Amino acid sequence: MPGRQxxxxxxxxxxxxxxxxxxxxxxxxxxxxxxLSIASVxxxxxxxxxxxxxxxxxxxxxxGEFLMVGSIVTWxxxxxxxxxxxxxxxxxxxxxxxxLVLERAIFRFTLERPTNGFIVSLGLIVVxxxxxxxxxxxxxxxxxxxxxxxWEIAGVRIASVRVMVILMxxxxxxxxxxxxxxxxxxxxxxxxxxxxxxxxxxxxxxRRYITGVFVLxxxxxxxGGGLLIAxxxxxxxxxxxxxxxxxxxxxxGGLGNLTGAVAAGLILGIVEGFSAGYGxxxxxxxxxxxxxxxxxxxxxxxxxxxxxxxxMA
Amino acid sequence: MKSNLLRxxxxxxxxxxxxxxxxxxxxxxxxxxxVVAAESGAFVSAGHTLPAGVGLxxxxxxxxxxxxxxxxxxxxxxxxxxxxxxIATAIAATQELVxxxxxxxxxxxxxxxxxxxxxxxxxxxxxxxxxxxxxxxxVLTPEAVKAGGENHYLFxxxxxxxxxxGSTARGVLSLLEPLLGAxxxxxxxxxxxxxxxxxxxxFYITALKAEGQDxxxxxxxxxxxxxxxxxxxKAKSFxxxxxxxxxxxxxxxxxxxxxxxxxxxxxxxxFGVDPGIWKExxxxxxxxxxxxxxxxxxxxxxxxxxKPYFDAYFAAGAPHGVTxxxxxxxxDYVHFLAKAWEKAGTFDPDKTVExxxxxxxxxxxxxQLAFNETHQVTHATEVCAAAPGGDITCSMQQPPxxxxx
Numbered sequence: 001m002p003g004r005q006x007x008x009x010x011x012x013x014x015x016x017x018x019x020x021x022x023x024x025x026x027x028x029x030x031x032x033x034x035x036l037s038i039a040s041v042x043x044x045x046x047x048x049x050x051x052x053x054x055x056x057x058x059x060x061x062x063x064g065e066f067l068m069v070g071s072i073v074t075w076x077x078x079x080x081x082x083x084x085x086x087x088x089x090x091x092x093x094x095x096x097x098x099x100l101v102l103e104r105a106i107f108r109f110t111l112e113r114p115t116n117g118f119i120v121s122l123g124l125i126v127v128x129x130x131x132x133x134x135x136x137x138x139x140x141x142x143x144x145x146x147x148x149x150x151w152e153i154a155g156v157r158i159a160s161v162r163v164m165v166i167l168m169x170x171x172x173x174x175x176x177x178x179x180x181x182x183x184x185x186x187x188x189x190x191x192x193x194x195x196x197x198x199x200x201x202x203x204x205x206x207r208r209y210i211t212g213v214f215v216l217x218x219x220x221x222x223x224g225g226g227l228l229i230a231x232x233x234x235x236x237x238x239x240x241x242x243x244x245x246x247x248x249x250x251x252x253g254g255l256g257n258l259t260g261a262v263a264a265g266l267i268l269g270i271v272e273g274f275s276a277g278y279g280x281x282x283x284x285x286x287x288x289x290x291x292x293x294x295x296x297x298x299x300x301x302x303x304x305x306x307x308x309x310x311x312m313a
Numbered sequence: 314m315k316s317n318l319l320r321x322x323x324x325x326x327x328x329x330x331x332x333x334x335x336x337x338x339x340x341x342x343x344x345x346x347x348v349v350a351a352e353s354g355a356f357v358s359a360g361h362t363l364p365a366g367v368g369l370x371x372x373x374x375x376x377x378x379x380x381x382x383x384x385x386x387x388x389x390x391x392x393x394x395x396x397x398x399x400i401a402t403a404i405a406a407t408q409e410l411v412x413x414x415x416x417x418x419x420x421x422x423x424x425x426x427x428x429x430x431x432x433x434x435x436x437x438x439x440x441x442x443x444x445x446x447x448x449x450x451x452v453l454t455p456e457a458v459k460a461g462g463e464n465h466y467l468f469x470x471x472x473x474x475x476x477x478x479g480s481t482a483r484g485v486l487s488l489l490e491p492l493l494g495a496x497x498x499x500x501x502x503x504x505x506x507x508x509x510x511x512x513x514x515x516f517y518i519t520a521l522k523a524e525g526q527d528x529x530x531x532x533x534x535x536x537x538x539x540x541x542x543x544x545x546x547k548a549k550s551f552x553x554x555x556x557x558x559x560x561x562x563x564x565x566x567x568x569x570x571x572x573x574x575x576x577x578x579x580x581x582x583x584f585g586v587d588p589g590i591w592k593e594x595x596x597x598x599x600x601x602x603x604x605x606x607x608x609x610x611x612x613x614x615x616x617x618x619x620k621p622y623f624d625a626y627f628a629a630g631a632p633h634g635v636t637x638x639x640x641x642x643x644x645d646y647v648h649f650l651a652k653a654w655e656k657a658g659t660f661d662p663d664k665t666v667e668x669x670x671x672x673x674x675x676x677x678x679x680x681q682l683a684f685n686e687t688h689q690v691t692h693a694t695e696v697c698a699a700a701p702g703g704d705i706t707c708s709m710q711q712p713p714x715x716x717x718x
Contacts, residue, residue: 276543282506282533
C-alpha cells in the first residue's frame with residue numbers, strides 16, 4: 001500500500017525485500033510495536049510522577065504542564081534555528097530550573113499539608129497554560145521530525161524517531177534506577193522516605209533531597225516534553241492528558257517504584273495499542289483507567305509495591 | 314395613592330421593557346454588539362476567531378462612516394466576553410451583556426450547547442443572536458422562529474450539517490479522483506469520540522454513502538489522543554482508498570504524519586485544516602491529501618473574496634490558525650445585520666428580523682447570503698487538495714438540497 005511518510009522533511013525507507021506476510025500478522029506486529037512506542041512516552045512521564053509523588057509526597061498535577069513547557073522551550077529553540085539535541089537540552093534545563101524555583105517558592109511550604117500542594121498544583125495548571133497562551137497563543141506547535149527515516153520490515157513500519165524515543169527512555173530510566181538504588185544519594189533518599197525525622201537526625205539533609213528529587217522529576221518532564229514534540233504536535237493543553245496517564249502508570253506500578261513504573265507503562269501501552277486495534281477503540285482510555293482502578297482495589301500499593309508516599313512523623 | 318403611583322410606575326416599566334434595547338440604542342450614537350467566545354480553555358483555537366471576525370467587521374463599518382438608521386448615524390462597538398470554554402461562564406457573560414451592557418445583538422458561541430443556553434437569555438430579551446453552529450435545526454423549527462416564537466431572534470450562520478457534510482464529501486471525492494487516477498471506492502472515518510464528533514460524523518458517513526462510497530468502519534478515538542498509531546493501524550487493515558479525519562483540525566494534524574508513516578491509505582482527507590497551515594508548516598506527502606475549511610480557505614482558495622478578507626483579518630493581528638476561516642461565520646453577518654438595521658430604519662428587533670428575512674447580502678463567503686424560513690443559511694464548503702508534487706487546487710461543490718436518506 002502506498003503512502004509512506006514525507007512530512008516536514010525528506011524521508012527514506014528500507015525494505016527487507018521479503019514479500020509481505022499475511023496482513024493479519026503484519027497488523028498484529030504493528031500493534032505490538034505501537035504499544036511499545038506508547039509505553040515509552042507514558043513511562044517517561046510516570047517515572048517523574050513516581051519520583052515526586054512517591055518519594056517526596058508532593059502531588060503535583062501540574063507535572064503535565066511541566067512537560068508542556070519542555071515542549072514549548074524545545075519548539076522555541078528549534079524555531080530559532082537550533083538543532084534538536086541542543087533544543088532538547090535547553091528544554092530539560094528550563095523545566096529543571098522552573099521546578100527548582102517552584103519547589104523553593106511554593107511546594108516546600110506545602111510539605112506538611114500535601115492537600116495544599118495538590119490544590120496549588122491545580123492552580124499552577126491554569127497559570128502555566130495561560131502564560132504560554134499569552135506569549136505564544138493557543139495554536140498547535142510542531143517541529144520538523146529530527147529523524148525521518150521509516151523502515152519497513154516484513155510489512156511492519158518502524159519510524160526511526162519512535163525508536164529514538166524508546167532508546168532514550170530506556171537510557172534515562174536505567175540511569176535513574178541506578179542512581180536511586182545504587183548511589184549513596186539514592187540510599188539516603190530512600191531512608192528519608194521511610195522516616196523523615198529519623199533520617200534528618202542521622203544527618204541527611206532531607207529538605208535538600210526533596211528539592212533534588214523535585215528538580216530531577218521536573219527535568220524528566222522537560223525531557224518528556226522535548227521528545228513528545230519530536231513525535232507529535234502539542235498545544236498548551238497537551239499536559240493534562242499525559243499527566244493523567246502518568247499518574248495511572250505510577251499507581252499501577254506502585255508509587256516510588258521505578259521498575260513498577262516501567263512495567264506498568266509497558267502494560268498500559270500494550271493495552272492501549274490492542275484495545276484501539278482490536279477492541280472498542282473509543283474505550284481505549286477507559287481500559288487504561290479501569291485497569292488502574294482494579295489494581296488499586298486489589299493491590300493498593302500497586303502491582304510491584306510502592307511507598308504510598310513518605311511517612312510523616 | 315402612593316401605592317397606586319408605584320403600581321403605575323411598575324406597570325409602565327413592564328410595558329416599556331420590550332422597547333428597552335431600542336431605547337438604549339437611541340440614547341447614544343453607539344450600538345453595542347456582544348461576542349461570547351472561548352478566548353481561553355479547550356475551545357480557544359476556534360473561539361478566538363469570533364471576536365477577530367466580528368471586530369474586523371465592526372472596524373470596517375465604522376471606518377466607512379458607521380451605519381445610518383432612521384436618518385441618524387451610529388458607530389458600532391464590540392463588547393467581547395471570554396466564556397473560558399465553560400457553559401456557566403457563557404451564561405453569566407450573556408446575562409451581563411444583555412442586562413448591563415444592553416447590547417443590540419450577540420454573536421456566539423462556537424459551541425452548540427453554549428448557544429442553546431445563551432438563547433434562553435437572548436430570546437426572551439429580544440436580542441438578535443447569531444451562532445455559527447451547524448446543528449441548531451432542532452430549535453430552529455418553523456414554529457419556534459415565527460413572530461412570537463421562542464427563537465424568533467436566533468439565526469444560524471453556518472449551513473445545516475447535512476449540507477456541509479454533503480458539500481464536503483462531494484468536494485473531497487471530486488478532487489481526489491484525478492489525483493488517484495481512479496474514483497475512490499472505499500473510505501474509513503477516523504473521528505474524535507465526543508458529542509460533536511459522534512453527531513457530525515453521522516451526517517458525513519451518510520453523505521459519503523450517498524456519493525457511492527463503501528464505508529467498512531468508523532473508528533472513534535478518545536479526545537486528546539496524541540498517539541494515533543493503533544487507530545491508524547486498524548484503519549489500514551481495511552485497505553481504504555481514503556481515510557477521512559473528522560472533525561478536530563488539531564487532532565488531524567497530529568494524526569496525519571503518523572498515518573503517512575504507517576502508509577495507512579492511498580489518500581487522506583483532513584476536515585477543518587486550512588491549506589495555509591499545510592504551506593506554513595512545509596508539509597508534504599507522496600499521496601494526495603484533501604483539506605476542507607469552514608467555510609472558505611485562507612492558504613489557497615477558489616473564492617476571489619478570500620485573499621482580501623484574510624489579508625485584512627491577519628493584518629488586524631489575528632494569528633494564522635487551523636480554524637481562522639471560522640471567523641467568516643460571524644464577520645459577514647455583522648455586515649448583514651448592519652444592512653438590515655439600515656433597511657429597517659430602526660433597531661427594533663422585530664422589524665430587524667423582517668428586514669433580515671427579506672434581504673440577500675453579498676458577503677465574502679457568498680454573494681447570495683440569505684436566511685431560509687427557519688433562520689438558517691446555505692452555502693458551499695471549500696475543499697482543497699494537495700497533489701504529491703505540492704500543487705494545491707480548491708473547489709466549492711454545492712451542497713445537496715435535501716438530506717440524503
